[in-house]
Amino acid sequence: MRNRVIALYTALGLGYAFLYLPIVLLVIYSFNASRLVTVWGGFSTKWYGELAGDEKILNAAWLSLKVAVMNATLSTFLGTLAAVVLVRFRRFPGRTLFTGMITAPLVMPEIITGLAMLLLFVSMELTFGWPEGRSITTIVIAHVTFSLSFVTVIVQSRLAQMDISLEEAAMDLGARPAKVFLVITLPIIAPALLAGWLLSFTLSVDDVVISSFVTGPASTTLPIVIFSKVRLGVSPEVNALASIVVAIVSVGIVIFGIVTQRQERERQRSATAAAEDHAVEDHAAGHPRRGPARM
Amino acid sequence: MTATTPSSTAPHPRPGPALRAALLRRWGRALVGMPPYAWLLLFFLIPFLIVLKISFSEPQAAIPPYVPLFSWAGDQILQIRLNLGNYGYLFSDELYVAAYLNSLKIAGISTVFCLLIGYPMAYAIARAPKTVRNPLLMLVVLPFWTSFLIRVYAWMGILKNEGLLNSFLLWTGIIHAPLQMLETDFAVYVGIVYSYLPFMILPLYATLEKMDLSLLEAAADLGCRPFRAFLNVTLPLSIPGMVAGSMLVFIPAVGEFVIPDLLGGPDTLMIGKVLWSEFFDNRDWPAASAVAVAMLVLLVAPIMVFQHYQNKTSEAGR
Known part of the structure; x- marks a missing residue:
């Protein structure tokens, strides 16, 4: 019995070491004075100083932040509507298609989504003249398309769990559906909305593959800058x-x-x-x- | 969109206020459903139809780099040029088949390793005192919220020839010359297992935590040794968690691009990498589209059917 407990905690400890050691080492070596990332040359914060003066990185970070906020807000709005549709409207035409379109982005390889989005934007530009080139707009549209599914899944489970009699009570007391939603449902599912917002924010800030497809030369997000640097090798x-x-x-x-x-x-x-x-x-x-x- | 509501299935609603309310409700519902529905149709479904279309066109050196499928040849003649060559190429060129099979292999082996590492961790967390379970679980999820790209990058510094792991092994005297680890399949396995481990642990923990422990007590009362009880009781009961976790690891791992690109070598063949280089390096949009369609048919479609089937059975079991 005792041995089993020790074995389990050893496994747990090793697992956490595996999860955290790389990140810890990465942080430690960011304070390395030597340009050779893996040879310790004394403590220094000079790389942080260089970072603060790097116009390109600062611009990219600012753009990523803007994209992420717009994406998170729009996906939370659309994702919540989709969750309401899936949980509350049991039957409507095209429900199977709708459910499919909500679940598909969750299992779709990013590289396919990215390619498909780019081909759409190119075709639309050829036919309607919009969107003109690739910009922040196209990045936000692409990000919303894959983030909204995640929001829907989160909000959906919260909606399904909530006590529907609260809504019915409000309805019986004469409240209109819109009012019931705003006054009763929304406060109850608010934590799920917040979680969805944060998740889509993170997904957007983190995305490199889809952004690489739909970005233009003038709009480089932070992950794209990091990715192009990282491809050349390790740097402080x-x-x-x-x-x-x-x-x-x-x-x-x-x-x-x-x-x-x-x-x-x-x-x-x-x-x-x-x-x-x-x-x-x-x-x-x-x-x-x-x-x-x-x- | 006409939404049929359970209440409006009654044969003939009385005219007057009731009908007006029903109509209003119908409009309200359409108003709620329209934005996400339209968004997904326009930005999710239609793009795939375009990918399908372009996969049948011929590449050309122009902007955009493909020949349009439909063209007016004048005199009310619509010309359609279908080029099946992209697909023929896909099956005749060994590169694509090999890349597809290799992706399945790498994703499969990584999933097994995730299971081997994740199971003891999930088990230990699920059997830990109740007060520490949530913090322990949060420690598993925390790396997931930090950038994926950065976590993959962290391994580059560890695995490269003059990297930390080689320095450590040289220092201990286990090896006398640095091992080539970065730019090998080994590095890709490490990267995938590292990145997707939380996805394995979470569903496993959920099933193990819900398990009725009195079953184990019953087994012990009947004279079953703890290890046998684990094999005969705990393990079979945790199969749903194992399946769910494996799907969450396997699916994204097959289409992975960033990990094989950064950690793998030039001969690490994965289908995501092939698609990327067709598109960005060769600028062959039709070929890239054909690869995407093949991936959809051979990978995504079976997964969606499987999940649909699984949801059905789990709902039926409830």
């Missing part, structure tokens, strides 16, 4: 840039984790209170609710 500037990305993401995740944990605890507290109030009725209704475990 890229290490510094990567470390900054890792730092931003880690801080973001920790904040997000703390906030959601606090919300969850709050929700559990009120749920416990409600459960204690209604324990008897719940049992009568055949819905025994398990009390949440206290942390």
Whole structure:
């Protein structure tokens, strides 16, 4: 028994080492004074300094940020609508096609999506004269097309779980569907919307393959710049840039984790209170609710 | 779009306010469904039809670099030139077949390694004290949120000839000359396993955590050794998680481009790399489109059918 536990924790430890060691080494070597990335030449922050003066990288980072925000906002909007359609409208013409178009981007190799999007933009430009060349617009359109499916999946599961009687109650009290959605449904599914927004933001900031197809010479996103540098080999500037990305993401995740944990605890507290109030009725209704475990 | 609602299936709704409300609701629904539906039709479905179309055209040195399929030859004659050569090429040139088979092989072996590394981790997390499970799980997901490109890049510094792993092995005296690891298939395996490991652990954890532990107690009461109980009870019960995790790793791994491009060598053949070089290096758009169509038919379509079938059975089982 004891041995098995030790073996399991060893496996876990090794697994985490495998997941984190490369990133840790990358960050450590970004402070290396030597240009030879793998030979330690003393501590230095000069690569960060060089990064701050690199106009091309700064522009690319700014463009990526703009694309990601636009993509996340638009995909969250469209993805939420799609989730409502899938969960609440049980039958409508073309439902199979719609479901297929939502799930397909999840399994589609990026390289095919990228090629297809580019060929579309080229054909559209030939026929209608729009979009003129490849720009930030085409990148955002391509990103939304693959991100919205992820939002739909997240929001869909939240919508399916939510207690529909709340909507029905509002409806019975005379609220219009639009009002019911805005006042009742939206606040309940808001965490899923936030998660979807963050996921599509990340997908967009991270994407290199699809962007490479649909980008023009004037609009280079950060991953494209990193990719073209990385293809030439390892360089300390890229290490510094990567470390900054890792730092931003880690801080973001920790904040997000703390906030959601606090919300969850709050929700559990009120749920416990409600459960204690209604324990008897719940049992009568055949819905025994398990009390949440206290942390 | 005319949305049929469960309530409007009644034969003849009474005219007047009820009908007006039903009509309004129908319009409301159309209004909600239209934007995502139209978006996906225009930017997801139509592009694939265009890919299909261009895969039948001939390449030419012009902008755009293909000959249009349809052209007016005057006198009300529509000329259609279908070029089947791209597909003939696909099957006659060994490069494409080899790349396709090699992609399947690399993705398959990587999936097995993900399973071998991910299973003990998921098991350990699922059996850990309840309070630490969520933080442990978050530690698995965290790397996924950092840039994929950067995580692949991190391995370049480790695996190259004068890289960290070679320096370490030389220092310990295990090897006396640096091993060629970067630009080999080995590096590609490492990269794929590293990048997709979280996708394997999450579904595995979900099934293992839900498992009813009293089954194991029952097995123990009946005199079953822990290891046998694991083989006969836990392992079969975790098959759904293993299937789900394997799909999540295998599917993106087959079409992977960035990992073989950065970590693999010039002779690491993968179908994604072939498509990329047809498009960007050879500027042969029709050939690239034909590769894409073949990938769709041979890879994506079977996966979608499989998933559809799986959803059906899991819904039926509920």
